[in-house]
Amino acid sequence: MDSSFDIISTEEVKDIRAALEEGDLCTATERASKYLKDIENAPLNIAITGESGTGKSTFVNAIRGMNDEEEGSAKTGVVEMTEKPTPYVHLQYPNVTVWDLPGIGTPSFAADSYLQSVDFSRYDFFIIISSERFKKNDIDLAKAIQAMNKKFYFVRSKVDSDLHACKVRRTKTFNEGNILNEMRNNCIQSLRDGGITEPHVFLLSFLELDKFDFHIMQDTLEKELPEQKRHIFLISLPNISLPVLEKKRQAFKKDIWLWALLSGGVAAVPIPGLSVALDIGILVKAMKTYMNAFGLDEKSLKKLADTFGKDVNELKSVIKSPIVTKEINKELIITILKSAVIGGLMLVEYVVSTIPVIGSLAAGNISFRSTHWMLSGFLEEIAEDAVRVLTKALESPV
Structure with missing residues (x-):
């Protein structure tokens, strides 16, 4: 065809x-x-999860083309703000829902019962976010998602902040490309050490969503989603760059x-x-x-x-x-x-x-x-x- x-x-x-x-x-x-x-009318349900404090709620807002202060945005903060799976409907496409899930590993959501607690069956795919290397809770969650034949992707957040810190500390040797490769390789290695053989890892800044690996993530999802869900995913993306x-x-x-x-x-x-x-x-x-x-x-x-x-x-x-x-x-x-x-x-x-x-x-x-x-x-x-x-x-x- x-x-x-x-x-x-x-x-x-x-x-x-x-x-x-x-x-x-x-x-x-x-x-x-x-x-x-x-x-x-094809429904698309995207689950955003990970440990507390990694920027999940900010990503929920960014992927919907919103800032953190707009009416209807996900509540953000320096402590875990999400107490239960919370749906955020896309402003233009009501059949697209981004779910802000509670932080895995918090007292209310232990890793061993997390998927059952958040009703994993309703989501089309999971995005697991970490602001540093991925830890045991992230890896255990990915394995459980994989066992249930669902797609999952890893996002390393706050890349912009880490680059800035490196630039301050490495005034003579700073090289953005090398540092990004270090971050990516570090994340991939920690996941492989935990038993995830071919992890998808994307480096993102939620404050500048068009930079770094966002377009690579977009291309990956486009290839792996079914036809109709792929279409609604693409057209619901915020107009943040020329490739979009x-x-x-x-x-x-x-x-x-x-x-x-x-x-x-x-x-x-x-x-x-x-x-x-x-x-x-x-x-x-x-x-x-x-x-x-x-x-x-x-x-x-x-x-x-x-x-x-x-x-x-x-x-x-x-x-x-x-x-x-x-x-x-x-x-x-x-x-x-x-x-x-x-x-x-x-x-x-x-x-x-x-x-x-x-x-x-x-x-x-x-x-x-x-x-x-x-x-x-x-x-x-x-x-x-x-x-x-x-x-x-x-x-x-x-």
């Missing part, structure tokens, strides 16, 4: 292809609708053909003045989804500006898409479709042959082609705008 379709399983793609080959557009559309809903934005662009690019197939198969009302009928509501929903995920809505732009000490109008000034600055609704979509661009689309052969799962049936459907064209163009526009906005936010003051 073409890798561009790995947002859904091989069997699901075969189901849609079989319906199209039989000329049953209704069934193909129903299946596309179901798979889109499954993608949108590119991952989101690629993730959304993979579901455009499903939106287009759905638009081509539903009962749609013809647009006055155009010989085309498609579901405008589908376009509105998809485009709003893309815009919010890239952080180009008003609330996200204001938050980004505040985070980097910028004026929100300064960030808006680099946005080039005329759509982003307007309210996305049916009227706007109809206006765009009535432009000369759609007329040109009808005269030029649109390359749908690159979407083999659709076949000749949908390739001849102008609704499918129009929706695919419009969503593809919009996605590229806002992805580029998101890059420009983040680049502007990261600029140092002159």
Whole structure:
């Protein structure tokens, strides 16, 4: 199967292809609708655990794109603040929940009964955090998770603080790369000594999540999560770096053909003045989804500006898409479709042959082609705008 379709399983793609080959557009559309809903509603439960004082709650906030003082953030402190497994729902994606688990090894949560106490079965994977080398409690927990066929990953936290301390102490010999390798090798060796043969260890600073090993961790999770959970994980990531934005662009690019197939198969009302009928509501929903995920809505732009000490109008000034600055609704979509661009689309052969799962049936459907064209163009526009906005936010003051 073409890798561009790995947002859904091989069997699901075969189901849609079989319906199209039989000329049953209704069934193909129903299946596309179901798979889109499954993608949108796929639950993802991430467990954050480790010993007390390692920064678990700060990571819960950071991975949700929040700081420690925002309403709804996990409570942080110098002592263990979490007394029971506490769910923190993602602000934009309510089916994504990050669980702040109590510190392992505390009097209330002994290592030998920890997983039963926190109801391990509800989590998709565990992130075990330590602010120094991993200890017996961490290793015992990892072994227990492994025995229950769950995924786990090790995060070495507070890397920024340790680097700063090393820089102060090693004024002549300080080398960041060498020190990071020392940290990583030290963690890996302690885990191997404890019986973990191939540990995944990531060095992170929760105050600067985009630095160090965050992108390596992101790539690892992307490879190891199931299709639908991989998608929701990627699009729920905070927009903290250019690689994250590119991952989101690629993730959304993979579901455009499903939106287009759905638009081509539903009962749609013809647009006055155009010989085309498609579901405008589908376009509105998809485009709003893309815009919010890239952080180009008003609330996200204001938050980004505040985070980097910028004026929100300064960030808006680099946005080039005329759509982003307007309210996305049916009227706007109809206006765009009535432009000369759609007329040109009808005269030029649109390359749908690159979407083999659709076949000749949908390739001849102008609704499918129009929706695919419009969503593809919009996605590229806002992805580029998101890059420009983040680049502007990261600029140092002159």
